[in-house]
Amino acid sequence: MGVTGTPTSINQGSKTKGGIGESTLRPDGTLKVTGEFAYSSDMWHEDMLWGHTLRSTTAHAEIRSIDTSEALAMPGVYAVLTYDDLPTEVKNYGLEIQDTPVLAHGKVRHHGEPVAIVAADHPETARRAAAKIKIDYVELPVITDEASATAPDALLVHENRDDHHIGHVPHPNIVHRQPIIRGNADDAARRADVIVRGEYVFGMQDQAFLGPESGLAVPGEDGGVDLYVATQWLHSDLRQIAPVLGLPGEKVRMTLSGVGGAFGGREDLSMQIHACLLALRTGKPVKMVYNRFESFFGHVHRHPAKLWYEHGATRDGKLTHLKCRIVLDGGAYASASPAVVGNASSLSVGPYVVEDVDIEALALYTNNPPCGAMRGFGAVQACFAYEAQMDKLAAKLDMDPVEFRRINAMEQGTLLPTGQPCDSPAPVAELLRRVKAMPLPPEQQWLAAGEQADVRALPGGLSNTTHGEGVVRGVGYAVGIKNVGFSEGFDDYSTARVRMEVINGEPVATVHTAMAEVGQGGVTVHAQIARTELGVAQVTIRPADTQVGSAGSTSASRQTYVTGGAVKNTCENVREKVLETGRAKFGSYHPAWTTAELLLEDGKVVTDGGEVLADLADVLEGEAVDLELEWRHRPTEAFDPRTGQGNGHVQYSFAAHRAVVEVDTELGLVKVIELACAQDVGKALNPLSVAGQIQGGTTQGLGVAVMEEIIVDPKTAKVRNPSFTDYLIPTILDTPTIPVDVLELADDHAPYGLRGVGEAPTLSSTPAVLAAIRDATGLELNRTPVRPEHLTGT
């Protein structure tokens, strides 16, 4: 069909058993190191057009008029579309609340909002045509924080809200508010010997995945469209795209292209609907690829937050109560804000036992950039604040910060502030003990090394700004708790299709899911599960698409649990069918077929005693067993809107960090020397990938500790630094050694006892680095990221 870059099945054999618990290598590894792996930006069609988005240059304005005539008149331009060209009555989309216009209608609510889209025969022609579109804006005052959002005369970011949160929020510029009340925090406060209060600020972080938003939409002969795209959840995209196009779901055929990272930033739609609209309008394939500048406007960010915390403790170090208020800036559109509020509130206490709490979390509508999902999802901001509080309490009680945490650490059986018991291992104290027990890197290496001292290891590094003078060391600890899976009553299921057949005399399992492989290694794990359950060496992983049922999102550390669970479940059912076939054929020859526990191993049917009953090739012959089944984890409940009580979460994940930093106090430069992590992963299905997740998550937490922040001008709500020149993410020079200690305490409710691993290390990394910088400098540092001026006071 003329499209290059369409994903194909990946075959993976294994010379070892290649099952769970082994560090098998990525099935897409060879493709990725040779440049053959096709990312969504690599799609190509011989007569394709290039799409381009015109975005608002202002954060809040009425649109008086849009004139596209000059753009349309440019040679090479095939289409220019605005709100008026949308084909159906469905003109908005959204993950939960459909408040986001496909193209702006009469108003823009944030800097960089899509207003018009262009298709042309060269990307530069499309860009130039977009620049010729004339928009007459009438500026409106901008809402940028809680005060301006809830002021008596505040404009409403969204008028006429009819979503299901509007009934319980105190102001229409508040997306969602979740209180959690348990015990009596006021009474408990009277038992406290010490009370500490803090106001904390968490900056806006970007996912900064390396592969910008991109994809190719190819119009079909049936009036439908084939969309190749990088996303985190194909079926969620489909549910939002099809109604806007006026097409039934089956005519929007989505296939996952190569995804260059995600980290939450691909939960919301970006170019999907735009490319489809242009393709359907022009009758030609349309490719859209954001550049980095546009990518900063093309996806939601991590909610910046203000957090007010009050904790009390008795003289012997027992926490008495928690009062906190967490205000998240959701920006102009809701995205995942309601769920982020649920996480921030329900996890605001951290992995500690506190029986009397008075908690409130809310997300604002403002004219700042929309914020939504990012790795850690609401739990990150809270962890930054409660861990700073733990250190303050320990200092006030003259206790060791790790010992203070140990005294208050939750464990299996602890009731969370939602009233939900933690019914699987929660080795919080043990994780802290482990990071503390690791050997510390040697101090003042530059002195010990003498002439051999490597300036690159010092703060400032290659800039050669110090040879050790003014450099002080600090050590800090932190631990966090993250929920795994979608919470609050969401039907969080996945689907897996597994086919087993004999090809060229060898049994082969084919696994087909809609799971978005975004780099995490889900495809590796699926092959391992198929080998474990079906006793095959050869596994084929089919491309993810909407021809199979939903896998849910590659989010919330859930895919190994939920789609891994679905693959396991379908494999078990396939195995049962295979055994039925075997019993029918050979059961009369050997009593073990009906009396023994049977397994599939090394291409054979064996008893649990190891006796071989048959070759799979002989059982199956020309037959294939092919099943597609849904699988879901234990149901959860919504939180009560007034008290926050409810069994809202599926599973928890815990990680602890110890950070060692060196700070050049004269220049305010920080060098993180080591960032050790201990994490309970339940069961490491692939230890190599688990370590990769922990180290990657740790580094994203490091980034928001010392460098990463989207700067939004408080006067104009415009983004000041949408580039990798001005928004810095850690390089290999900024990133320290990250020793990882993995604990495997099984969660009996989860497949193989596993625990979702991706997010927990992103939580505790940031506060550990902050604690270490505080330890080095003696400064209070209540905001992240820390910038040089915060350290030098200049």
Add this chain to the structure above:
Amino acid sequence: MRVNFTVNGRKQEADDVWEGESLLYVLRERMGLPGSKNACEQGECGSCTVRLDGVPVCACLVAAGQAEGREVVTVEGLADFAKQREEGCATGACGSGGTSLQAARQWSARPSDRVADSQTGEGQELAPIQQAFIDAGAVQCGFCTPGLLVAADELLERNAEPSDADIREALSGNLCRCTGYEKILDAVRLAAAPQDRQGSGV
């Protein structure tokens, strides 16, 4: 305009190139070589790193016209490039090898019946640094990988036994968002290790 240059050892000719196009755009969109990635277009991320007359450059910052008459090596040609270097004729000067335009355009059409064992890379010849990235778990989403491979290969070419600080300095122009760089360091150490010391790499 027309640009004549050598890509992965083969003479290439790109027609109708607009003067504002980068070398990266011509490689990706006109040569059918999308292995080099575009992640920032500002020379900040290193995802588009290629060798230009042997020197690692960000292809996004090189105007296509600047490549006229010069030799380019991309990730698609890295295995051949490393092999030729091993055989004593680096920088593609021996002429053969490289990825043909036709072959490069067919890169998606990998026959699914070909059981390339991706556990071992068997069935496909890889440069040592490519194999090391697979073995060490240095690849997650893989978007930074092509640029890192070209940069790391160049480091090992001029410094066969780099210290960790050397590796960090050489790769400091290549951003990775997934791995936290630990496994990338492992991969470069692994590729640098003498062959007889290399184990399974895990």
